[in-house]
Amino acid sequence: MSDELLVVRCRLGERDALAELVRAWHAPVWGYVRRMIGPAEADDVTQEVWLAVVRGLPGLQQPERFTPWLFTIARRAVTNRLRAEYARPEVAADAEPVTPDPAEALVDRAELLAGLAALPAREREVLILFHVEDLPLETCAVICDVPVGTVKSRLNRARRLLRAELNRKEGRP
Structure with missing residues (x-):
């Protein structure tokens, strides 16, 4: 089933359609987020992305543009997390590295x-x-x-x- 049809079904309130969208796109979104900010925060940020998607789906005017819309939300979440990270004071050099x-x-x-x-x-x-x-x-x-x-x-x-x-x-x- 196409993403466009799933988005339309989601906007009509079908929970199964949302579950299918999440199944189809969770791994790519999580992979993008993990590669941008590291594995330690990837789960939290990905969850923020899906929350924003659920909130924003009713207002998505062009269901055929779901993929760029989804990754734009992911990009914004990553940017917000990086901005918050850069605002924190620097940690001592002997801090544990990201593994x-x-x-x-x-x-x-x-x-x-x-x-x-x-x-x-x-x-x-x-x-x-x-x-x-x-x-x-x-x-x-x-x-x-x-x-x-x-x-x-x-x-x-x-x-x-x-x-x-x-x-x-x-x-x-």
Whole structure:
């Protein structure tokens, strides 16, 4: 069943339709959030996203644009969390570092995730949306509220920065 039809059914009050939307989109949203802010807060922020979705579905005027709308909500929740995090005073350098998800024990994947975490938020975001979530450039542009050309340039910069970070970690020039 299409997302558009599920959204219409949700707006008519069908709880099963909402459950189907959550089943279909929870993992991609959670993955995006986790990659943007880390695993420690991903569950809380994802829950905030779904709460905003439930509250906002009655006002969604274009059900066919559900995916960009959903990821825009997720982006806003991530931005709010990052803003709150940056406002906190800095913690001592000997604080416990964020540990990778134990399910991702493969060394290459861990290195990739560490490299991804080292990228600036804007570049990390477009890389995740485009390559990890497999969203088209146009959808990424809508979510990030920038032109498609800006998404392309951020992707290009993100790839360069990621390559440089991975090379630096491996001791290559």
